[in-house]
Amino acid sequence: MTPQQAQPTTRPSRPAENGPPEAPPALDILQQVIDASPAMVQVADLDYRLLAINKASANEFERIFGIHPRPGDSMLELLADMPRQQAEVKAVWSRALGGESFKQTGEYGAEGSRKSYEMSYFPLRAASGEQVGAFQFGHETTGAVRHVRAPADAGGLHRAEAAAGAELQEGTYRELFASIREGFFIAEAVRDEHGGVVDFVFLEVNEAFTGQTGRDARDVLGRPVSEVIPGFPFSVIQLYGGVVDTGTPSVFEVNVPALQFRSFEARAHPLGGERFAVLFLDITERKRIEQALEESRASLATIVDSVDQIIWTARSDGYHDFFNRRWYEFTGAAPGTTEGDAWACLFHPDDRQRTFERWRHSLVTGEPYEIEYRMRHHSGAYRWMLGRAHPVRNEAGRILGWMGTCTDIHERKASAEQLELAGKELSHRIKNIFAVIAGLVALTVRQFPQSRPFANELMDRLMALGEAHDYARPHGRDEEPAETGATVLGLTRRLLRPYALEGYDRVELAGDDVPIEPRAVMPLSLAIHELATNAAKYGAFAVPEGRVKVWGERAGDRFVLHWCERGGAAVHEPRRTGFGTRLVDLTLRDQLTGELTRNWHPEGLEVHVSVPMERLAGSS
Structure with a gap:
């Protein structure tokens, strides 16, 4: 007979026919349960003095205001040097201290590190019903995926000794549990004839239990989980049995097929005897997103490792934390041996210093990284590589890391x-x-x-x-070119000097002039030289009376050089295009993104050379 089939020999006492289940024990035990909650909890008296605050809340208070609060501290006194923040805190808490229950959302923290929160406020009443303060629950809502703290990080709930003369009552804790978004229940273990825990009965549940499980909280009291949730994982029942038997709390995640395969994070605490308490939260959506992210990472990793390109990443501080498979294939280094700054040992000794300096410059300024260096191949030879990297930024513009490549x-x-x-x-x-x-x-x-x-x-x-x-x-x-500070008209004047004749002013230069960078000198020189050569053979320079006027014109984001011949022999459009003409057209188009148009007028040739300003003056 399996444990599931075993008939229990003892069962917990059921609730009376017309009454609630037995009251769970003890304020200090309920306090143990709330110790594990990831919620930020604050409890204050009517004078804004903290009766209790857990570590999660204290840490966020310190992050936002720069002050670490403790039980017994007055919130208003803590913020005395921050009048605006003090007024905001007082305005919110005064509503709860005035008897109002409400929720509020907001963003807090310095620029660049602001977070969003949802906060719930409730009046705090003593057993007599008299209001003695208020309490707050807060949850961070910044991201779609919330990271739930483990109990070791959540901290305990501390109580000020007789602060302001008010004592927290067990009823107050019940009111608190009724307000949280986590599901909560107290249960009693059911054992079989061999003493093994095979079931448990719900003694008390909160309202959030319904939203988390889909089971009405009023329908589960006094009933075993095997009836409330048929098919509930037996491994979890045994885990609860271990909590009861050992007195040791447990934190775990579980998928429950009987509840539409929902996933939960649960925290179980012993309450003494056969009883235990559980806080649990539906994390199905979080698990779905995590799985999707993991699948996306796996897919990306496959792509990154399959491309024939070295890819690497670095943290915002420059620490290299990833190299793809191609890096290790190229260098022959063992995986993991080049992380941090160890990659530099693969660079040629003469290139290391300037490479480090360029990398540090990019880390400081955020500028893209680009440099050529020699890197050792697995054969032992050094090969020239082009290293590039771009910063990866968040929505606020802060650099989160670097994505880089190495190209042979x-x-x-x-x-x-x-x-x-x-x-x-x-x-x-x-x-x-x-x-x-x-x-x-x-x-x-x-x-x-x-x-x-x-x-x-x-x-x-x-x-x-x-x-x-x-x-x-x-x-x-x-x-460098023969002349520093060269301009378009200056270059033209030098190139046309051989065609001047003593006693004749054959060349006229006028109009706008712009600087010309070294890379633009050659294609433009070829164009002017070809025009001058043709003019000497067939056009204005072929006779002493011929003249050429050249003028520059800024036209928006382009520069146009106009060439106009007059006084030479009559010209006609040639039947075929010569090699020199084709070379000039190809060079202007490919190297300068330029355009050259020719107009064959009987009185002389007119040519217009149009080039983007950024390609001509080197501002690209």
Whole structure:
């Protein structure tokens, strides 16, 4: 015969036919039960003096007001240096001390750490019915998921010895239990013939019992749980038996299929003899949210570990607390060995200091973190990486942590270095060509002295073309353009200098001018150089009388450079687009998000180059 089938040999005394169940014992035992409540409890006399306050309430009082209250303290005296807060507390408590029962919600605490609360106030009456004070229950309602404190954190309910001459009566505690949102019951164990606890009978329940279980509180008194809730978990009945037998309180969570699979957190306390008291709270929604969060975390973890990208997180203080699987695969480090600041040992010694400085700068300022460094691969070789991180903030803007990535850019960086080297070599060879041509001109002058005036003019043009080339060529990371503080019209003037003829003012520059950053010099130089070359071949620069007017115009968030040729040979739109023209269009579009339009007028070509200001002046 199973314990569930065993017939009890003793049963608790039932309530009288027309009377309530036996009164539960003792104020001090009821006090043990309330000790476990996560609610914030305060009890005050008519002079606003605290007769009792539990640890949960005292801690919140200290967090909000910066003062730790104790039984016997006057709330008004504690807040004497805070007149506004004192007036607010007095206004609320005076209603309860005046005999009113009510609920109130509000937010308290300093900016950035404010919390929401729901507070219930009730008059406090002695056994004679005379009001001797009031009591308050408070619950934090800041988040959808409330973390319920364990008994070790909840603190006890302390009573001031004869404070203000008022004593808390057992009836007061009953009134208090009737008002809380937790379900509460007192029960007596039922044993089988072998002495094992196989059932229990409800002796007293509060009104919240109905909301928590769906069973009417008036229908359960004097009845065993096996009748009230058929299928109630036998493991919980045995647990209550252990509380009775050992005299040791117990805290646990349980899922009850018989109550639509609701989940509860329960706290059981022995009351002496066969009786025990239980505070319990429906946490079904909290468990559902926790499960959903756990499933979401598991799903996110799977995604994070499956991507071919190093991902890491850090706390708000910079402590690295997570690296995904790809990090350990790349570095060969054992899981957990690179948390904190230990990750730095994987960086190239020459890069550690500047990487730490950049990381500390981001932690202090909250700016996104971005830096290139060399990191040791599991093969032992160092590879170039791009490290990035962005702060994760709450609704108030406070940084909660950092989310970062490491991207392998070794091949890209090697290719860029090769291109830079090739560009420098090409530039060197082109400059050598200019030097060879200049040497040939000088040699010719020595053979034909009468050509010196022509040779001098040609040498000036060659030198100007060399300067234009130095503007237009790509520059390395450690180089600057030939001219600092360059502007668009200044660059244009330098590039068009070779096309000036002595005695002729062939180039006119006017209009708005803007600074130009190094990265924008090359594509714009190529465009101007191509226009000038074509003008020398077919347009205004092909004849001495030809003129070119160039003017700048700010147009909203764009800068437009206008090119207008006059006085040259008649021009016609070409049937096909040459390589130089295609190169210029492609370079302007891809590197500067620019646009170039051409108008082929018989009297001369007009060109308009439009570039976003931020791409031209480097404010992006």
